[in-house]
Amino acid sequence: MDEMIPQLVAAVLVVGALTAYVVYRAGHRDRAHVHRGNFLTGEGEWAEALEAYQEALEINPDSFDAHMGAAEACDRLEQWDQAVAACEAAAAVASDDKFQHISAWEKVGNICDRAGRFEEALAACEKILEIWPEHLSANLGVARFNSQLGRHDAARAHYEHLVQAHGLTLELCYGLGEVYRQLNRPDDSAEAYRSALAIQHERHDPAGHRGHTLMVLGDMYAQFARYDSAFEAYAEAHTCSEDWSAPYCGMGDALGELGRHDEAIAAYRTALKIDDQWEDAWRGLGQTYARLDRTDDALEAFGKAIEINPDFAAAHLGIGQLHTAMGHADKATDALETAIRLDPDGPIAAEARQALDTSARPPSTADE
Incomplete structure (x- = not known):
């Protein structure tokens, strides 16, 4: 029996080596x-x-x-x-x-x-x-996803806690700006975006990044009908890049709301000189012409927007509203129903439904 022990040990070692080799090969x-x-x-x-x-x-x-x-x-x-x-x-x-x-x-x-x-x-x-x-990205995610889910107070509280813990960062500024906007706090939103601009200036970020922040600031002001401030933000964004059409389009929108229609047309035309495929500039031009009762020019501008982007609901809405005002019920209905189909749950659809109701209503007479 003692003579077999070395053989048994050798066999065990061989089996172990083979097992290790198989595991090694499987792993590889x-x-x-x-x-x-x-x-x-x-x-x-x-x-x-x-x-x-x-x-x-x-x-x-x-x-x-x-x-x-x-x-x-x-x-x-x-x-x-x-x-x-x-x-x-x-x-x-x-x-x-x-x-x-x-x-x-x-x-x-x-x-x-x-x-x-x-x-x-x-x-x-x-x-x-x-x-x-303390994981910063996850904390930012909690705030951002709460905001996405409409839990804006919870998002605000989380962002403000992060500011206290880490100080202002560019991402926190953007997050706070958006959540304050959703909470109808435009002054706080503007302060957050201005803080973002200060950070970008200190870091010597590319001018285009600063221009983007100014466009967001302008859009926020426009949402709250602060069109003078919106115009100033868009005009400042324009200084970041003269070959960028978006600021001119924003300026046109703000000027139109302020009743400065000739200046609005000039701004849209400048945007289109830079990029004649910018459908939103054609949309703005159409709306401005419609305000001036330049119906043919308005229809042409809205038509140009639709040529560029057939799914542009705002342009279909503009055409539908013009045809409603002219009493062209069939054309109005086609355009307005298209706008509703393209933006079923948005503000465009709400305006289109209101115009559709107007176009379907029989005209009043003097005897009624």
Whole structure:
């Protein structure tokens, strides 16, 4: 029996070595599929990449990298449910390293954000905060997704807490500006956007970035019918880039609301000199001509907008309103119904329905 002990030990060692080798090869085969998936992902071949990651998972169901790779491929293929499931599987097999868990939930948040699934995106951010309460991006996500879900007070409170904890950052300024806008606090919104401009100035950000902030500020003022302030913001945005048509279009809108129609027309015409395919400038030009009772010019301008973008609801609305005023019931109905179809739940549809009711109502007579 003693003579057999060395043979038994040798056999055990051989079996152990073979087992280790098989495990080693299996691990490398799983990694080979992951590497192939990563290469195909870099080439933009998402379906093929997904197949490679799935082959890796058949070999090693606990491969964190394969689950995350599959999530990325499904995300790119807009297979949202499968993408989220892959991230959740990655989180389930993640090591004790908290950063693996965080990266999986970050991916869930990004996927759900793109898919418009804001409740799930919010829940993913909250998962991250359970792991790392100071995680800035997740905190910003909680505030932003609350705002997306219409919980503006909750978003405001979270943004203000972050300002106290981290000081003002550009992203916090934008977030506060939008949430104050939603809460009908234009002065606070303007202060937030002005703080963003100050940060951009201090950082020497490109002029175009500052121009974008000024356009957002102008849009906010216009929403609250502060057209003088809106005009000033758009005019300042124009100084950031003279070859940018959007500020001229904004100036035209503000000038039109202020009754300065000739100046509005000049602003729209300048926008169109820069970009004659800017449908919103044609829309603004049409509205201004309509205010001046220049019906033919207005119809032509709205028609140009529709040539550029056949799904431009505001231009169809403008044509419908003009035909309503002229008593052209059939043409009015066609244009207004198109506007409603293109913007069924928005303000354009509300105006179109009101005009449609007017066009369908029989004209009054002197005897009535």
